[in-house]
Amino acid sequence: MNAWIWGIVGILLTPVVAGLVGGIDRVITAKMQGRMGPPVLQPFYDVMKLFSKQNLVLNRFHHDLVICSLIFTVAAVGLLFAGENLLMCIFALVVGNVFLVLAAYSTNSPYSMLGADRELLQMLAAEPMILLAAVGIYMATGTFDINLIASGTHSAIQYLPGVFFGLIYVLTIKLRKSPFDLSTSHHAHQELVKGLSTEFAGPSLALFEIIHWYETVFVMALIYLFFASRPIVGIVAVLIVYFLEILIDNINARVKWDLMLASAWVITLIFGLGNLMLLFILK
Numbered sequence: 401m402n403a404w405i406w407g408i409v410g411i412l413l414t415p416v417v418a419g420l421v422g423g424i425d426r427v428i429t430a431k432m433q434g435r436m437g438p439p440v441l442q443p444f445y446d447v448m449k450l451f452s453k454q455n456l457v458l459n460r461f462h463h464d465l466v467i468c469s470l471i472f473t474v475a476a477v478g479l480l481f482a483g484e485n486l487l488m489c490i491f492a493l494v495v496g497n498v499f500l501v502l503a504a505y506s507t508n509s510p511y512s513m514l515g516a517d518r519e520l521l522q523m524l525a526a527e528p529m530i531l532l533a534a535v536g537i538y539m540a541t542g543t544f545d546i547n548l549i550a551s552g553t554h555s556a557i558q559y560l561p562g563v564f565f566g567l568i569y570v571l572t573i574k575l576r577k578s579p580f581d582l583s584t585s586h587h588a589h590q591e592l593v594k595g596l597s598t599e600f601a602g603p604s605l606a607l608f609e610i611i612h613w614y615e616t617v618f619v620m621a622l623i624y625l626f627f628a629s630r631p632i633v634g635i636v637a638v639l640i641v642y643f644l645e646i647l648i649d650n651i652n653a654r655v656k657w658d659l660m661l662a663s664a665w666v667i668t669l670i671f672g673l674g675n676l677m678l679l680f681i682l683k
């Protein structure tokens with residue numbers, strides 16, 4: 401029962417935390433670019449305004465697919481906070497991403513479909529490293545159970561420095577930050593056409609933003625799991641990594657999809673798989 405309570409608490413708190421983090425992200429980005437920037441609560445204002453608008457649905461599947469994506473993404477976060485199986489959480493998140501891609505494909509818009517194609521490429525680039533991170537945590541702790549990982553006496557980071565580096569690399573892809581914001585960008589001033597979310601409007605676009613909030617918390621929670629035996633260190637690590645992602649976002653130009661895919665796979669093979677092979681040999 402306590403596990404499910406934690407899951408519900410996680411589901412309820414995630415939009416609040418992620419929205420605030422998104423607002424702080426915008427403020428820091430603005431300062432780096434020499435601008436005044438929006439208020440910290442701007443992400444909440446944006447979402448509330450979108451919910452107040454008319455929901456323009458292109459077909460009967462479009463909005464339903466977005467809702468399915470939200471359900472699976474929220475479920476992934478809930479299961480994570482409930483301390484369930486890590487692999488199950490990752491698979492639920494992937495299914496949520498697939499529904500979002502299907503929603504973009506269902507519009508028959510060339511820009512939206514191009515964004516969906518690029519989102520699939522981003523998934524192809526990032527998901528192998530995320531799966532290797534889960535496998536690495538299992539090899540380091542002996543379990544996929546998040547409760548047991550968090551209650552362990554040893555942090556996974558001491559066994560998985562290469563995997564941790566690889567996860568940070570693909571984190572830029574999952575957060576849709578430059579130089580890997582190929583499918584869509586969270587910077588409105590960078591886009592004339594929003595790619596994956598081109599045909600989203602009103603409440604559907606608001607749900608898209610909320611899905612991104614849940615996904616952000618999920619991937620940052622993966623960073624925390626590497627330090628789960630030391631909660632304070634884990635929280636500090638999450639803050640440092642997220643600031644690093646903001647910095648990377650502001651000092652890099654967008655790259656082409658082939659460079660993203662190739663670099664992500666090279667990092668995955670060298671740092672991710674290499675670390676796991678070394679850990680297997682030494683243990």
